[in-house]
Amino acid sequence: MEPNFQEVWVYLSASPLTALSATLVAYLIGDWIYQRSGKKPILNPVLIAVCLITVILWVTDIDYWTYFEGAQFVHFLLGPATVALAIPVSALIRSLKGSYRAIAAALFCGSLTAAVSAVVIAELLNASTQTVLSLAPKSVTTPIAMGIAERIGGLPSLTAVCVIMTGIIGAVIGPYLLNFAKITHWDARGFAMGVAAHGIGTARAIQINKEAGAFASLAIGLNGLATAAMIPIAFAIWQWFSGA
Amino acid sequence: MLGSITVLLLFQLLGEILARAFDIAIPGPVIGLFLLILVLLRRPEIPRKLDETATGLLSHLSLLFVPAGVGVIAHLALLGNEWQAILGSLIGSTALTVLVTGWVLQKLHKGHRDGA
Numbered sequence: 626m627e628p629n630f631q632e633v634w635v636y637l638s639a640s641p642l643t644a645l646s647a648t649l650v651a652y653l654i655g656d657w658i659y660q661r662s663g664k665k666p667i668l669n670p671v672l673i674a675v676c677l678i679t680v681i682l683w684v685t686d687i688d689y690w691t692y693f694e695g696a697q698f699v700h701f702l703l704g705p706a707t708v709a710l711a712i713p714v715s716a717l718i719r720s721l722k723g724s725y726r727a728i729a730a731a732l733f734c735g736s737l738t739a740a741v742s743a744v745v746i747a748e749l750l751n752a753s754t755q756t757v758l759s760l761a762p763k764s765v766t767t768p769i770a771m772g773i774a775e776r777i778g779g780l781p782s783l784t785a786v787c788v789i790m791t792g793i794i795g796a797v798i799g800p801y802l803l804n805f806a807k808i809t810h811w812d813a814r815g816f817a818m819g820v821a822a823h824g825i826g827t828a829r830a831i832q833i834n835k836e837a838g839a840f841a842s843l844a845i846g847l848n849g850l851a852t853a854a855m856i857p858i859a860f861a862i863w864q865w866f867s868g869a
Numbered sequence: 870m871l872g873s874i875t876v877l878l879l880f881q882l883l884g885e886i887l888a889r890a891f892d893i894a895i896p897g898p899v900i901g902l903f904l905l906i907l908v909l910l911r912r913p914e915i916p917r918k919l920d921e922t923a924t925g926l927l928s929h930l931s932l933l934f935v936p937a938g939v940g941v942i943a944h945l946a947l948l949g950n951e952w953q954a955i956l957g958s959l960i961g962s963t964a965l966t967v968l969v970t971g972w973v974l975q976k977l978h979k980g981h982r983d984g985a
Contacts, residue, residue, distance in 0.1 A: 652932045671931050675938035682939070689940060696936035703933045705877040705926065707898035708884075711905035712915055712923035719910070727977035735970030743962035750954035760958050764966055767934050772896025782940025783948070787959060789938055795963045802964055808971035812978060817971030821963050824930055844970075850903060853895045 638687055644695025651677040669793050669825060703768035707849075710766075714846035717839060728816070732844070735820035736851040739764035740859065759783040761856055763791045766823040769849040777860045788823065795822020796829040811836040819844025873922035880905045 637643045655673030662668045682692055693700070721728070743760045752760070759779035762770040767788045774784035799818050808814060815837030818826035827841035883904060885897030893900065909915055948955065 648935050649932070652935055669931075671934045671938055674932075674935045678935070678939045692939065693936060696939070699933055700936040702926070703937075704881045704898045704901075705874065706930055706933055707896075708877045708880045708901040708905055709923035709926045711880075711902050711909060712920055713927070714902075715906045715909040716915060718906070724978060727974055730977055731970050731974035734973045735966055738969040739962060739966040742965045743958050746961045747954050747958040750957050752951050752954035752958070756951050756955065760955065760962075763959060764963070767937060769896060769899050771937065772899065776896070782937055785934065785937035785940060786948070787955065789934060790956075791959050791963050794960055795967060798960075798964060799967045802967050803971055806968050806972060808968075808975050810975050810978065813971045813975035816974050817967045820970045821966035828931075846902070846906075849899060853899045857895070 638685065639691070641695030641698070644692045645698055647678060647681060647692075648674070648696050648699050651675075651681075667793065667797060669789075669796075671789055671825075672793060675789070703771075707766070707768040710846045710849070713842050717843040721843075724812075728843075728847075731813075731816055732820065732847050732851055735817070735844075736764075736848055736855055739821060739848075740852060740856055744863075755780060756783070758860075760787055761860070762852055763787045764795075764821055764823065765849050765852045766845050769853055773853055773856050776857060789825070792822045792825025795826040799826060799829070800833070812840045815840035816844045820848045823848070870918065870922055873916075873919045876919060877901075877905075877922070877926075 651674040652670060654677060655670035658673055659665070659668050659670045678692070681687075682689065740761050743763050744757055747757045747760050755778070758777050759774050759781075761777065761779065762773040762784060765773065765788070767785055770784050770788045771781040773779075774781045795818060799822060800814075803814050803817060808817065811834045815827075815830045815834070818830040818837070819841030822829075823845050827838065827845055830837040830841040880901035881898050882901075884899065884901030887893060887900050888895060888897045
């Protein structure tokens, strides 16, 4: 009997199982390449997986929303994963006695710089309003950033891409900038990487120094909270000034 | 494991309900994160099973970014027109944020260290 490839293809291209399997396999390939390269920030597993799936979708002519019907099962876990950040963050808060003021000041300045400079530079470069709004939460970990973008009228998926790009840019240029500015303390180096470049920056900080890694992890959670509270307020003020 | 996942989902659900009921401009999971931190800080220690589940889930955090990252396909036109502005903003803003955050913490934390 001749195998019915047509029918197999019809099943595969429409089933959520294919998209879900492809997502996991692409990520495992990306992670394998990253580990084999000696953890080079430029060979980020997420970046590789996204490129692989993009090529597969383009070659097979499957549209994004068909893919997302399967991939949404992975995507859904971003919610509980965000809540799970409470565990490392609360563990670190317990061990940080007496440094609250310095951390709060660095957090406030960092969050504000991240959002305001992204918006101002994009405005100067004539980006559309929707793009500017998608860029504002770019330094926050993805689930929080997407939630913020959705709230203020940006495109959550464009934000997700900008967040990942921000993480890679921060992980690559961050250590050079910190050396250049003579910021040598491990707590300051780690916290700066966590505020500016969330999880990808943190992964880099953990590799270099344990104290830097701990401060970077704390920074992801704190910056998520600070930015989620700050951007909608800043957005309301900005709308008021522009007379919208 | 199942109990811990249920705890995480319930805190997310509580966050989503509060965000909608009071029209709060903070995403539901972030409110859930904040509430769980408050609860955990009041306990003598973090429950071991919850710690294990969270560590497991967060060790694969980057995988969870993939479907949204692929979403760039749906917005290729937008990126195509504005990629210079987007890239310029991302590089400039990320560099500034690293410098400002690191500088402020190093300046202020120094005093604490000398006193310690």
